[in-house]
Amino acid sequence: MTDVTPVQSVPRRHLPSLPVSLLVGIVLLAPLVVAAVAGSWIAPYPYDEMNIMSRLQPPGAEFWFGTDEFGRDVFSRTLVGTGSSLVMGVAATALSLLAGVPLGLIAGYKGGRAGEAIMRAMDVLMSFPPILLGILVLAVTPPAQWKAIVAIGIVYVPQVVRLTRAITLELMQEEFITAARLRGESAAYILFHEILPNIWPPLVVEASLRVVFAILLGASLSFIGMGAQPPSSDWGLMISEARPFVEQAPWIALCPGFALATAVIGINLLGDGLRALLDPRNTGAH
Amino acid sequence: MFAYTLTRLVYLALVLAVMSVLIFLVTQAMPGDVASMIAGQFASKEVVDAIAVKLGLDQPLIVQYGHWAAGILRGDLGRSLVLEQPIGPILMEALARSLVLAVVALFVVAVVGIGLGVLAAVRRGKLTDQLVSGVSYLGIAVPDFFWAIVLVLVFGSYMKLLPTGGYAPIADGFLPWASHLVLPVVTLVLMLLARIARLTRSSMIDVLQTNYVKFARAKGMPESVVILRHALKNALLPTITVLAIDFGLILGGVVVIETIFSYPGMGRLLLFAIQRHDLPLIQATILIVSAAYCLANLTADLLYAFVNPKIRHGMRAS
Numbered sequence: 018m019t020d021v022t023p024v025q026s027v028p029r030r031h032l033p034s035l036p037v038s039l040l041v042g043i044v045l046l047a048p049l050v051v052a053a054v055a056g057s058w059i060a061p062y063p064y065d066e067m068n069i070m071s072r073l074q075p076p077g078a079e080f081w082f083g084t085d086e087f088g089r090d091v092f093s094r095t096l097v098g099t100g101s102s103l104v105m106g107v108a109a110t111a112l113s114l115l116a117g118v119p120l121g122l123i124a125g126y127k128g129g130r131a132g133e134a135i136m137r138a139m140d141v142l143m144s145f146p147p148i149l150l151g152i153l154v155l156a157v158t159p160p161a162q163w164k165a166i167v168a169i170g171i172v173y174v175p176q177v178v179r180l181t182r183a184i185t186l187e188l189m190q191e192e193f194i195t196a197a198r199l200r201g202e203s204a205a206y207i208l209f210h211e212i213l214p215n216i217w218p219p220l221v222v223e224a225s226l227r228v229v230f231a232i233l234l235g236a237s238l239s240f241i242g243m244g245a246q247p248p249s250s251d252w253g254l255m256i257s258e259a260r261p262f263v264e265q266a267p268w269i270a271l272c273p274g275f276a277l278a279t280a281v282i283g284i285n286l287l288g289d290g291l292r293a294l295l296d297p298r299n300t301g302a303h
Numbered sequence: 304m305f306a307y308t309l310t311r312l313v314y315l316a317l318v319l320a321v322m323s324v325l326i327f328l329v330t331q332a333m334p335g336d337v338a339s340m341i342a343g344q345f346a347s348k349e350v351v352d353a354i355a356v357k358l359g360l361d362q363p364l365i366v367q368y369g370h371w372a373a374g375i376l377r378g379d380l381g382r383s384l385v386l387e388q389p390i391g392p393i394l395m396e397a398l399a400r401s402l403v404l405a406v407v408a409l410f411v412v413a414v415v416g417i418g419l420g421v422l423a424a425v426r427r428g429k430l431t432d433q434l435v436s437g438v439s440y441l442g443i444a445v446p447d448f449f450w451a452i453v454l455v456l457v458f459g460s461y462m463k464l465l466p467t468g469g470y471a472p473i474a475d476g477f478l479p480w481a482s483h484l485v486l487p488v489v490t491l492v493l494m495l496l497a498r499i500a501r502l503t504r505s506s507m508i509d510v511l512q513t514n515y516v517k518f519a520r521a522k523g524m525p526e527s528v529v530i531l532r533h534a535l536k537n538a539l540l541p542t543i544t545v546l547a548i549d550f551g552l553i554l555g556g557v558v559v560i561e562t563i564f565s566y567p568g569m570g571r572l573l574l575f576a577i578q579r580h581d582l583p584l585i586q587a588t589i590l591i592v593s594a595a596y597c598l599a600n601l602t603a604d605l606l607y608a609f610v611n612p613k614i615r616h617g618m619r620a621s
Contacts, residue, residue: 146554152577153589253446256449256452263460277446277449282440
């Protein structure tokens with residue numbers, strides 16, 4: 018796991034020059050964000066428009082990346098699927114932060130029985146292989162994408178709790194926390210005004226890396242039929258549906274595959290860049 | 304070290320117990336009633352009730368859990384509803400196949416990853432170094448199922464070199480057996496290579512700057528001896544720990560790989576069980592895979608503590 022150092026004094030004397038990886042990451046992600054927001058308007062065809070006359074067409078002028086077994090335009094589907102795939106990762110990460118940060122703060126700040134109970138519960142959650150925990154959560158009811166998001170969110174709560182707790186514990190040693198306590202500030206004040214502002218830089222870095230794992234796990238769950246459901250054009254689902262036709266029409270799988278790779282590489286670079294920017298002492302960790 | 308190992312083992316047993324309760328409760332909440340599944344869809348209510356009584360399904364949940372857990376401790380994993388056989392033998396066979404996949408993949412990752420890492424460290428900053436990090440970066444950028452499809456496409460469909468899926472028992476001969484393993488193993492290796500290669504590279508670079516390596520060089524030892532015998536031995540310590548973690552990752556992630564390559568291991572067994580609503584089989588597979596995952600992670604922790612004495616004194620690895 019990442020090495021944790023308190024960041025109570027991020028140097029603000031001058032604006033550091035933006036790291037190259039951050040810029041490249043933004044360049045790679047910008048078109049994806051546009052596609053996620055405006056995919057259905059940009060797409061040359063509706064993502065679910067079937068056209069039996071043009072099934073399994075190779076890439077060409079009419080269909081830029083060919084068509085699938087129902088004659089649906091692969092490029093349009095990939096474009097529209099951007100939203101589904103990215104939202105899955107981002108929403109799941111947001112969920113694990115929402116649940117994990119408060120739990121980590123309690124475990125770090127209050128400690129004691131409550132803290133111990135939280136950490137042991139996290140140990141149990143972490144003892145499941147991630148995808149199995151996802152499957153366990155999902156297998157109870159018929160699959161749906163929002164359930165996959167919740168499942169992925171749960172899978173990554175322990176990591177967020179551990180990181181938050183570790184940073185909080187380190188911050189508690191700092192003099193400004195002791196000072197606040199001696200001033201008689203309430204626990205809520207210390208948590209929200211003293212600790213929270215200091216833990217967000219490492220959390221942002223962590224979150225950007227989590228999003229990658231969440232997107233990949235989401236794609237995997239969709240791939241085994243437990244995430245997004247047809248006729249959605251989620252990338253993992255598209256690749257799964259393309260499998261039987263991979264010999265005749267490899268473009269159906271390759272197009273969403275390359276989109277997924279672009280997203281993962283882009284977010285990784287963005288995360289590296291953010292780490293260099295926000296958390297300079299932490300470079301090289303992980 | 305002994306006390307530390309013992310504490311960790313006891314803790315692992317506790318965690319596994321809690322996990323088993325969770326798995327049991329969640330699978331109980333699944334739709335589908337075991338008794339009516341056995342009875343068939345045309346059975347009368349009396350028949351269904353009789354089966355429920357016979358299987359103890361009318362008992363309170365805690366009693367049912369007790370029966371299930373006691374059975375597992377005796378080595379009895381229950382009976383599969385769909386396959387109508389005891390789960391133990393089916394599961395062991397699938398587990399053995401998954402383990403073969405995991406062990407072979409881990410071995411290849413170790414050899415190739417460490418080799419590339421050392422190469423990159425020795426040629427630090429040169430073209431080889433950048434090539435190694437570039438290529439290994441590609442491996443993690445794309446999900447495993449996408450690599451699997453690309454590999455199937457290239458080696459199975461176009462070049463017709465390798466089978467695109469399935470499994471051949473080793474009794475059929477070594478070549479058919481091995482040829483079915485190649486594509487799944489390569490997929491797993493692509494996923495794990497980057498981390499091992501980068502880790503080996505960075506620890507190797509650290510070690511190469513230490514005094515004892517400089518001294519060995521100053522003594523006039525050939526560079527290959529310095530690197531392979533002196534430096535590598537110490538540089539490998541962190542790598543070994545990560546390899547143990549990777550073993551758990553492979554086992555935990557078998558569902559996807561085995562589905563793609565129709566490889567009859569634990570992952571396919573689990574998906575089969577879920578699709579057919581075979582509750583006892585779901586419970587047993589999830590429990591066994593999770594236990595194997597925990598054991599691999601514990602091994603990683605113990606190796607880490609063994610390698611690094613600072614850890615093993617006084618502090619619980621949490």
